[in-house]
Amino acid sequence: GAVVSQHPSWVICKSGTSVKIECRSLDFQATTMFWYRQFPKQSLMLMATSNEGSKATYEQGVEKDKFLINHASLTLSTLTVTSAHPEDSSFYICSVKGLAGRYEQYFGPGTRLTVT
Amino acid sequence: SQQGEEDPQALSIQEGENATMNCSYKTSINNLQWYRQNSGRGLVHLILIRSNEREKHSGRLRVTLDTSKKSSSLLITASRAADTASYFCANSLLQGAQKLVFGQGTRLTINP
Numbered sequence: 001g002a003v004v005s006q007h008p009s010w011v012i013c014k015s016g017t018s019v020k021i022e023c024r025s026l027d028f029q030a031t032t033m034f035w036y037r038q039f040p041k042q043s044l045m046l047m048a049t050s051n052e053g054s055k056a057t058y059e060q061g062v063e064k065d066k067f068l069i070n071h072a073s074l075t076l077s078t079l080t081v082t083s084a085h086p087e088d089s090s091f092y093i094c095s096v097k098g099l100a101g102r103y104e105q106y107f108g109p110g111t112r113l114t115v116t
Numbered sequence: 117s118q119q120g121e122e123d124p125q126a127l128s129i130q131e132g133e134n135a136t137m138n139c140s141y142k143t144s145i146n147n148l149q150w151y152r153q154n155s156g157r158g159l160v161h162l163i164l165i166r167s168n169e170r171e172k173h174s175g176r177l178r179v180t181l182d183t184s185k186k187s188s189s190l191l192i193t194a195s196r197a198a199d200t201a202s203y204f205c206a207n208s209l210l211q212g213a214q215k216l217v218f219g220q221g222t223r224l225t226i227n228p
Contacts, residue, residue, distance in 0.1 A: 001161065032214060043204060043218045044159070093158055103147055103208045105216060107158035 002028035002096045006108035013084055013115055020080045021111045023094030029074035032097040034105065035067075037090045044093065050077045084115040122205060122219040130227050135192045137222040139205030140185075146208045148181055149216065150190050153202045162190075162203075195226045 003026040013019050023033060031052045036044040048069050049057045056069035068080040081088055091112050095105040120141035129135055141148070147166045151159040165172045165181045165188070172179045178191040192199055202223050206216040 004158070006158075034215075041223075043220045046215060046217075049215065091156075095159075097214055103214065104149065104161045104164055105159075106161065107151075109158045110156070112156070 002106040004108040010112040
């Protein structure tokens, strides 16, 4: 399976500032990446599907102007949380879709965001 | 919401016992997958079962799928302390099969 990294692993920021989270596919060219959000002791909720070279597809209820996604290369997708508020504090996880015709996803280790 | 349900929400057993987790989903699926998440970490893919399969094995894992009941179960045999984690089922929709819809998860604790 693919090896996926995220940076940073944790970040604390002040309310109103923006934070960028990177997701890298280290050994696999990923045309499709996914961004999830997970609140404590809850499940993963898909935020958006990131396709290399095109605009991301956001799930219903996710503000695209607040959660900016850029998938500029086959190995890197970024999620920028703009004008962060305390309610944006969460665990953000990215994943990479496997080879064409396969449905498994390979997940990064996650980024813990705390907005004060 | 298309999110499915899992039960139990939490399960605590002794090392060596078997652990069974159940998952239900709401829509027609292409496949169903099970993932493990250690506390504060990303998810690890365990096993995938296609909609036309009824049972699948991988090591100490056994997964069943009943599409008529829209349910699946994960059995871990001869549990070990290292199996302590949260387990999530995720279904891949018939339309838009690349997206996954996760269940609420089962927190499994294996007591030594």
